[in-house]
Amino acid sequence: MKKILNVLLAALFILVITACGTNDEENDTASENAGENTAETEGTEETEEPVEIKVGATSVPHAEVLEQAKPLLAEEGIELVVEEYQDYILPNQDLSDGRIDANYFQHIPYFNSEVEEKGYDFVNLGSIHVEPMAVYSQNITSVDDIPEGTEVIISRSVADHGRILALFESQGLITLDADVEKVDATVNDIVENPLNLTFSPDFDAAFLPEAYDKEEDALVAINTNYAIEAGLSIAEDSLFVEGEDSPYPNIIAARAEDENNESLLKLVEVLQSEEIQNYIIETYNGEVVPVSESN
Template sequence: MKKLLTLLLATLCLFALVACGTSEDESQTTGDNNASEGTEEDNETADQETVELVIGATSVPHAEVLEKAKPLLEEQNINIEIEVYQDYVFPNDDLESGTLDANYFQHIPYLESQKEEKGFDFVNIGGIHIEPMGIYSKNITSLDDIEEGTAVIMSNSVADHGRVLSLLEREDLLTLDDSVEAVDATVQDVAENPLNLEFVTDVDAGFLPEFYDREEDSLIAINTNYAIEADLVPTEDALILEGAESPYVNVIAARAEDEDNEALHKLVEILRSEEIQTFIEEEYQGAVVPVSE
């Protein structure tokens, strides 16, 4: 009887050990499964990590357009930091140095001239809008009022000179040499100048609105972004205004190494979206014209 009891107790202990082992194994298996699920969740989160971009832009309209696009970009897991500039020099210098991931302030001829002049290895990621160039005057209210010897003041950006001269040629105020493409023209390419217009080409673009206020009897060619900042309405205040067919498309520029950067291409896609194009049309009333290609 005593042996039988001992055998029974031994059997019960064996069953207990097996049960404990099973419980521990299940616990271990559950823990392993949880760890595996956690890894998958972490991988999914990693796949959706937000991309951070630093974009250089002049304040109007470029920075304003980027601000409007921010929420749409965030939906695509792209956050942008906007560095605002008041000139046309530092945005390219900072892009070259790596301070910026891209910039949005310059038109194609200016970009190409900067690449040639300074050796920048930049690419055009995509065009966003056109800012029709305007020629303004405080006192001259009609083309018929332009007197002989009137000064034409333009920026020191040679890439804009052909643009301004083309506008004057369009209004029969001068004639350019036929051998030169309008986009490449300089004052040296003026073949006929019946009014003996005097060309001033050494003014920083940001100071042109000041010349508009100061040189009241002159013609001032002001880039649209600076005209808007000076509370000028290009479609109302410009004596001569470039049309929407202008080749001077403002683009997103980046270093050549980032030509295939998905986030930058997504930025261009958002800036060309119907929502942003509608914003540009309504906000700037023709002073800024969106492009879709």
């Protein structure tokens, strides 16, 4: 009997040892699996942060166009932050001071004049669209009916003067000195003015729609972005408008040190893409024209 009991105890001891070994192996395996899962989880969580670029823009159409570009840039790992402005002065000042990475509001002659006059170390990264300049009047409904001595209200920005004067010359209202490049023309370069039009550069561009509302008998040359904001339509409200061959595309400007910045170059690429160009065409009905359409 004692012998049988010893055999049973030995068998029981072997079973206990085997069970413990199995549990240890299972625990080791579980620990290894947990470690692998943790490593995989940590690897998944270590995704790259998107690159942020801050771009200054006037509200219409520039900021609206940039909003359309946001999801396309997000797919490229770029987070676009749009800083809106209501004037033409601060966007370049803030770009120079490093408060923004680029801006989108100005045409090439204005860009060149700002660089020359203020010494900004900027580069033009690419053209995006053209906003045709137009002339409006409350009471004058035809070029043929413009009275002698009519006041012409224009922006005080000298960079716009050549553009406006060339527009008046295209209508046969004035003649400019043939020896002066139209883009550089000023009121002093008018050699023929049969109607004795008076050109008054007394307003910041943002206040030209207000001048249009108040000066009912005047002609007012309004930058298209401000005309759109004021609810004016080139097709329905303007007296005459710049042609499709306008040499005044709006650009993306950046500091010279960022000339090869990959994120900013990707911004230009997206803004020149077919998707964004189609958005511009469909949204602005000819009041804003993509670069490919204007060339």
